[in-house]
Amino acid sequence: MRTDDLLVLLRGVLLDAHATPVVLTPATSEPSITIDVDASDAAEAAQLLRDALPAGLTLPAVVCLTSGEDRVTVTARHLPGAVPVPDPRDGAAGSAASRAGVVAGRVALVTGGAQGFGEGIVRALHASGAWVFIADLNLDGATALAKELGERATAVGCNVADEDSVAHLAATIVATCGGIDLVVSNAGIARAGSVLEQDLAAFALSTDVNYTAFFLVTKHLGRVLRLQNVAAPDWATDIIQINSKSGLVGSNRNGAYAGSKFGGIGLVQSFALELVESRIKVNAICPGNFFDGPLWSDPVNGLFVQYLRSGKVPGATEVEEVRAFYESKVPMGRGALGADVMRALYYIVEQAYETGQAVPVTGGQVMLSS
Numbered sequence: 001m002r003t004d005d006l007l008v009l010l011r012g013v014l015l016d017a018h019a020t021p022v023v024l025t026p027a028t029s030e031p032s033i034t035i036d037v038d039a040s041d042a043a044e045a046a047q048l049l050r051d052a053l054p055a056g057l058t059l060p061a062v063v064c065l066t067s068g069e070d071r072v073t074v075t076a077r078h079l080p081g082a083v084p085v086p087d088p089r090d091g092a093a094g095s096a097a098s099r100a101g102v103v104a105g106r107v108a109l110v111t112g113g114a115q116g117f118g119e120g121i122v123r124a125l126h127a128s129g130a131w132v133f134i135a136d137l138n139l140d141g142a143t144a145l146a147k148e149l150g151e152r153a154t155a156v157g158c159n160v161a162d163e164d165s166v167a168h169l170a171a172t173i174v175a176t177c178g179g180i181d182l183v184v185s186n187a188g189i190a191r192a193g194s195v196l197e198q199d200l201a202a203f204a205l206s207t208d209v210n211y212t213a214f215f216l217v218t219k220h221l222g223r224v225l226r227l228q229n230v231a232a233p234d235w236a237t238d239i240i241q242i243n244s245k246s247g248l249v250g251s252n253r254n255g256a257y258a259g260s261k262f263g264g265i266g267l268v269q270s271f272a273l274e275l276v277e278s279r280i281k282v283n284a285i286c287p288g289n290f291f292d293g294p295l296w297s298d299p300v301n302g303l304f305v306q307y308l309r310s311g312k313v314p315g316a317t318e319v320e321e322v323r324a325f326y327e328s329k330v331p332m333g334r335g336a337l338g339a340d341v342m343r344a345l346y347y348i349v350e351q352a353y354e355t356g357q358a359v360p361v362t363g364g365q366v367m368l369s370s
């Protein structure tokens with residue numbers, strides 16, 4: 001077997017043994033244990049690893065894995081703040097007061113993490129003690145954010161609509177941390193336009209980034225999560241798509257966006273049904289408009305400025321009036337914030353008994369019906 005697959009299995013074996021998040025980082029020091037794995041499949045390799053690790057192994061430990069000519073040496077350790085995951089069947093488990101703690105010590109990926117909602121999610125996960133991979137087309141922005149956050153933040157240049165790029169992203173995460181617990185598929189774009197006027201290229205780009213990319217991210221990161229699960233059958237992991245209220249109700253002159261987001265809900269439900277056997281939960285968060293983010297508030301190209309210029313809001317002569325018009329559509333009187341999205345995200349990760357759901361975070365603007 002390939003050593004990168006063995007790393008994922010070793011992480012799984014340690015998750016299974018400790019019920020606590022663990023990272024495997026490349027090491028140059030002498031290993032305390034060397035394990036030669038000659039196995040024909042993942043289950044056999046996991047068993048070999050389990051048998052070879054000393055009972056009650058304490059971390060950190062430097063472990064070398066060899067397979068034929070290939071070898072890899074890693075330090076296995078718990079990040080500060082990592083705590084054992086409570087048994088979900090325990091009635092007292094998982095108090096909401098410590099919800100942010102559910103991600104402490106875990107490995108997370110946020111696509112489109114350089115700005116907007118993604119940046120907010122990156123910052124919150126990092127502050128909660130997770131190791132966060134910031135994958136973005138804008139590598140400079142992702143690198144600047146990772147630098148600012150320091151340890152436990154890794155920038156990766158990635159085009160989520162390109163399969164090779166997403167495969168490279170998954171390989172980078174495995175080589176850096178040995179596996180992953182939480183995938184946040186957030187990168188998205190808005191290409192508004194009338195169905196009678198819109199170019200096919202704009203429609204296709206929206207579909208590629210908002211819809212197809214979620215398939216690619218789930219395919220390549222889901223493979224890592226499934227392999228890890230072979231060695232850690234009780235360890236629950238999450239794939240979360242940042243969808244939109246436009247994935248729940250149609251959006252006038254914005255069909256490319258709303259259609260791609262509606263499609264995302266279909267993928268979420270279908271992937272959830274398939275991946276549940278590997279204890280991978282797949283859910284969506286559907287936020288309302290993020291008026292404070294660059295998409296709306298950018299002083300040059302933001303939607304408030306665009307809508308002012310195009311006269312979309314009758315009688316508005318100032319950006320503030322356009323904003324007030326849109327805020328008045330929200331029963332709770334304001335746009336969605338990163339913190340609102342994070343409360344839903346922590347709920348989804350903590351909730352051991354739900355999958356395939358779309359959680360609205362819209363201040364009451366969209367209410368579910370069936």
Ligand SMILES: NC(=O)c1ccc[n+]([C@@H]2O[C@H](COP(=O)([O-])OP(=O)(O)OC[C@H]3O[C@@H](n4cnc5c(N)ncnc54)[C@H](O)[C@@H]3O)[C@@H](O)[C@H]2O)c1
Pocket residue numbers: 111112113114115116117118135136137138141158159160161186187188189209242243244245286287288289290291293294295296
């Ligand atoms: N802004 C809102 O009002 C709003 C509301 C509901 C849902 N959303 C959803 O939230 C998500 C984030 O939106 P936002 O408003 O924060 O966007 P944003 O434009 O502020 O940021 C998007 C980030 O994704 C990156 N990105 C774009 N295409 C990419 C690609 N192909 N590969 C990798 N990275 C790419 C960009 O470089 C950028 O850093 C999207 O899925 C969006 O549909 C946004």
